[in-house]
Amino acid sequence: MVxxxxxxxxxxxxxxxxxxxxxxxxxDLGIHAYLQLDRGGALDKARALDRRVKNGGRLGKLxxxxxxxxxxxCVRSLQATCGxxxxxxxxxxxxxxxxxxxxxxxxxxxxxxxxDEFGMGNTTQNSAFGPTMNxxxxxxxxxxxxxxxxxxxxxxxxxxxxxSDTGGSIRCPASFCSVVGLKPTYGRVxxxxxxxxxxxxxxxxxxxxxxxxxxxxxxxxxxxxxEDATSSTEPVRPLRAGGVEGLRVGRIKEFFGEGAxxxxxxxxxxxxxxLETLGAKVGDLSIASLPYSLAVYYIIAMAEASSNxxxxxxxxxxxxxxxxxxxxxxxxxxxxxxxxxxxxxxRILLGTFVLSAGYYEAYYxxxxxxxxxxxREFTLALKKFDVLLGPTxxxxxxxxxxxxxxxxxxxxxxxxxxxxxxxxPAISVPCGFVDGLPVGMQLIAPRFREDVLLTAAVAFGKxxxxxxxxxxxxx
Ligand code: GLN
Numbered sequence: 001m002v003x004x005x006x007x008x009x010x011x012x013x014x015x016x017x018x019x020x021x022x023x024x025x026x027x028d029l030g031i032h033a034y035l036q037l038d039r040g041g042a043l044d045k046a047r048a049l050d051r052r053v054k055n056g057g058r059l060g061k062l063x064x065x066x067x068x069x070x071x072x073x074c075v076r077s078l079q080a081t082c083g084x085x086x087x088x089x090x091x092x093x094x095x096x097x098x099x100x101x102x103x104x105x106x107x108x109x110x111x112x113x114x115x116d117e118f119g120m121g122n123t124t125q126n127s128a129f130g131p132t133m134n135x136x137x138x139x140x141x142x143x144x145x146x147x148x149x150x151x152x153x154x155x156x157x158x159x160x161x162x163x164s165d166t167g168g169s170i171r172c173p174a175s176f177c178s179v180v181g182l183k184p185t186y187g188r189v190x191x192x193x194x195x196x197x198x199x200x201x202x203x204x205x206x207x208x209x210x211x212x213x214x215x216x217x218x219x220x221x222x223x224x225x226x227e228d229a230t231s232s233t234e235p236v237r238p239l240r241a242g243g244v245e246g247l248r249v250g251r252i253k254e255f256f257g258e259g260a261x262x263x264x265x266x267x268x269x270x271x272x273x274x275l276e277t278l279g280a281k282v283g284d285l286s287i288a289s290l291p292y293s294l295a296v297y298y299i300i301a302m303a304e305a306s307s308n309x310x311x312x313x314x315x316x317x318x319x320x321x322x323x324x325x326x327x328x329x330x331x332x333x334x335x336x337x338x339x340x341x342x343x344x345x346x347r348i349l350l351g352t353f354v355l356s357a358g359y360y361e362a363y364y365x366x367x368x369x370x371x372x373x374x375x376r377e378f379t380l381a382l383k384k385f386d387v388l389l390g391p392t393x394x395x396x397x398x399x400x401x402x403x404x405x406x407x408x409x410x411x412x413x414x415x416x417x418x419x420x421x422x423x424x425p426a427i428s429v430p431c432g433f434v435d436g437l438p439v440g441m442q443l444i445a446p447r448f449r450e451d452v453l454l455t456a457a458v459a460f461g462k463x464x465x466x467x468x469x470x471x472x473x474x475x
Contacts, residue, residue, distance in 0.1 A: 017045075023156060027135075035148065046108060063105075064108065065159040068110055068111060068162070070115050075096070075112065082195050083117040085338070089318055090318045097192040097228070098194075101223075104220075114130075115146060116147070122144045122169070122413060126343045133400065135151050143177060146169045146170050149161035149170075150174055155468075160214070167201060167301060168416025168417060173207070180210065180428065182206055182426075184203045184218065189223075191231075199308070204221065210466065211461050244455065247387065247452075248280075250283055250387070251284045251285070253285065264394060264434060267433075268390065271460070289374045295367070296370045300421070302348075314335030314339075319338065386446075387452060389441065391442065425449065425453055443456055
């Protein structure tokens with residue numbers, strides 16, 4: 001069943017959406033991709049769509065597609081948790097611009113998906129509501145922080161999904177769950193209604209099993225929005241007819257560095273070879289300041305997070321400890337102690353530290369300088385190459401509950417954070433399996449050239465056949 005059948009008399013939107021919920025009922029107990037479902041609302045919308053089909057009305061480009069939404073993006077009247085206890089009981093009074101645009105094109109929101117608290121993590125284990133399992137191997141993590149969205153799409157529990165990517169959170173779960181995930185250029189998609197973690201780095205973006213559906217969803221959500229002053233008016237270009245013929249692909253040496261597992265590197269090298277047989281020209285290059293990108297990212301992301309999260313004071317939103325019974329300072333600190341998880345607290349502390357007098361110049365200002373340097377180096381590299389390439393994640397999906405230090409955990413973001421620091425668009429495409437586990441290949445393009453990324457992703461995916469996790473096939 002494909003959603004495009006809706007409106008062509010082959011299947012009604014109601015039947016399609018109902019079948020999706022049946023699938024969720026059968027599979028999600030073991031995967032835990034969703035935090036909340038909107039069955040009633042989704043079926044109402046599907047029935048309205050069917051009536052429109054009957055009356056010969058206009059159908060949007062996403063007609064009947066079931067969309068899973070990361071629970072850090074506001075959907076009016078559905079609870080928004082950000083995977084945190086601190087937002088308990090918060091129902092946003094408005095929908096994010098991306099959601100409004102999806103609904104304008106007749107896409108149907110199915111529910112909200114699990115994530116690392118406020119997007120902080122790469123395994124979805126930092127959720128206050130328990131972890132999500134990887135549909136390819138239930139004993140492993142799906143990646144994060146948009147792990148619920150990745151798992152939902154991989155297991156066929158949504159046609160497509162929205163994630164958000166501050167330092168890799170769309171591409172990491174795309175890689176670990178063998179789906180396509182796009183982080184758009186900074187400013188391409190409105191951030192209105194995206195609950196902020198680190199504003200200067202993040203974007204909402206599409207995830208899906210095929211590059212084609214990711215492109216459809218991207219086109220629907222892209223574009224200027226008066227509600228977000230950083231959103232751009234740059235038009236979206238169409239996909240290239242010639243595929244990857246003549247595309248200049250630059251393999252970034254640092255992306256194949258020491259920390260990367262040899263089998264993962266080999267798979268991505270195979271992917272490169274495949275691009276070559278499709279007509280691309282592959283060369284190698286080095287980006288000198290890349291080794292600093294992780295440190296720079298974590299300084300800036302934590303600094304912005306510490307400021308963004310100051311709004312959770314127990315007065316304006318969600319959880320409120322000891323309301324009215326103690327003085328305000330005590331209530332404030334109790335609310336935050338109870339409401340935030342360990343990782344979020346760690347980042348608020350570190351972020352406050354790097355912004356404090358005496359350390360601001362040494363950490364934050366210096367990080368911003370290196371960020372500028374990195375941006376210049378990438379801009380230069382993208383004059384020689386049309387896209388830059390490497391493994392999305394340097395490792396295979398780790399086991400759930402595996403004990404790692406926070407630093408070891410941060411290290412696996414090594415290949416994804418540069419695109420956020422530089423604002424460049426980046427995509428992860430499925431690139432085969434090692435020991436039955438998915439490997440993702442990352443491509444990075446010049447600003448506003450998502451068309452190049454998707455052209456390559458479509459060409460790369462052709463003839464590969466869509467594989468499903470065994471458990472989803474049986475369902
Ligand atoms: N893993 C990174 C972090 O924890 C990226 C998260 C994200 O993109 N939201 O900050």
